[in-house]
Amino acid sequence: MTRRPSLPTLALLLLAGGCTPPGKPAPPGPSRPADVTDFRTLFAANCVGCHGADGPLGPGPPLNDPLFLRIVPDAELLQVITNGRPGTPMPAFDHTKGGPLTTQQVKIIAAGLKPAWGKPGTSGDPPGYALAPGDAARGAAVFARACAGCHGDRGQGGGSVDGRPVGAVNDPAFLALCSDQVLRRYVITGRPDLGMPDYAGKAGRPADFRPLDARDVADLTALLASWRQPPAAK
Ligand code: HEC
Numbered sequence: 001m002t003r004r005p006s007l008p009t010l011a012l013l014l015l016a017g018g019c020t021p022p023g024k025p026a027p028p029g030p031s032r033p034a035d036v037t038d039f040r041t042l043f044a045a046n047c048v049g050c051h052g053a054d055g056p057l058g059p060g061p062p063l064n065d066p067l068f069l070r071i072v073p074d075a076e077l078l079q080v081i082t083n084g085r086p087g088t089p090m091p092a093f094d095h096t097k098g099g100p101l102t103t104q105q106v107k108i109i110a111a112g113l114k115p116a117w118g119k120p121g122t123s124g125d126p127p128g129y130a131l132a133p134g135d136a137a138r139g140a141a142v143f144a145r146a147c148a149g150c151h152g153d154r155g156q157g158g159g160s161v162d163g164r165p166v167g168a169v170n171d172p173a174f175l176a177l178c179s180d181q182v183l184r185r186y187v188i189t190g191r192p193d194l195g196m197p198d199y200a201g202k203a204g205r206p207a208d209f210r211p212l213d214a215r216d217v218a219d220l221t222a223l224l225a226s227w228r229q230p231p232a233a234k
């Protein structure tokens with residue numbers, strides 16, 4: 001699959017870059033996209049379209065989630081922004097990988113996420129970010145307790161949050177665009193912006209629910225991955 005920056009990315013880049021019409025004096029401030037070195041400006045121009053500004057909305061997972069920022073290694077932030085996530089809509093941003101940004105700009109964004117939205121010192125002992133092999137059959141038993149109240153017994157949807165119906169998570173078209181990594185991340189962080197609890201939250205779960213441990217998270221990730229349609233033969 002070839003990948004290139006999405007249209008929203010390009011449109012935002014052009015807006016932020018501010019093309020100077022010929023014959024006019026350059027406006028104050030950076031005149032070329034490559035000169036921009038401010039985290040917020042770079043984030044607004046390149047990431048907001050998919051990841052949301054200071055919140056959700058978009059096909060990408062929220063990056064301002066403190067639990068996500070607590071568990072994700074710095075090296076992974078740099079790696080994924082540099083290279084993208086092949087097979088998902090997350091594009092490469094480093095110019096050496098065909099992306100629109102300089103290596104320096106990629107570093108500024110990767111290093112800026114935790115200072116902008118992280119909350120150091122939060123308690124709890126969340127499972128780690130790194131993928132681990134899991135057992136989908138055991139994951140189905142965990143799903144019945146931890147997820148089915150909102151997503152239905154086979155992930156088909158059916159529950160509700162604040163009167164709003166909760167959608168399916170077993171949709172092969174949705175899962176085909178998600179890496180195992182992001183599925184694991186959702187199991188740990190939930191979507192607090194949309195009413196899905198994190199690994200320890202009790203919403204939609206039995207009263208005696210205990211926080212998901214590392215094995216539960218690995219097994220749930222394996223279950224979600226098993227609901228993907230096998231890719232069509234090429
Ligand atoms: C065209 C849409 C799009 C754009 C633009 C985009 N992303 Fe993403 N990004 C995604 C999607 C979708 C994912 C989830 C990929 C997966 O399945 O793992 C993702 C994943 C990520 C992840 C990993 C999150 C996790 O939970 O593991 C990081 C970090 C990230 N993006 C940072 C950025 C940054 C920073 C920018 C701007 C420089 C950006 N993205 C621009 C769509 C986008």
Ligand code: HEC
Nearest residue numbers: 146147150161166167169186187191194195196197203204
């Ligand atoms: C309190 C209800 C609730 C519970 C419990 C819950 N979810 Fe969710 N989940 C949601 C809502 C709401 C969304 C947002 C999408 C929607 O409204 O359908 C969501 C979204 C998701 C997504 C897609 C993320 C996205 O951005 O589209 C995945 C994957 C997911 N849930 C998996 C799980 C798994 C696995 C469990 C059990 C560990 C679980 N959920 C438990 C309510 C819940």
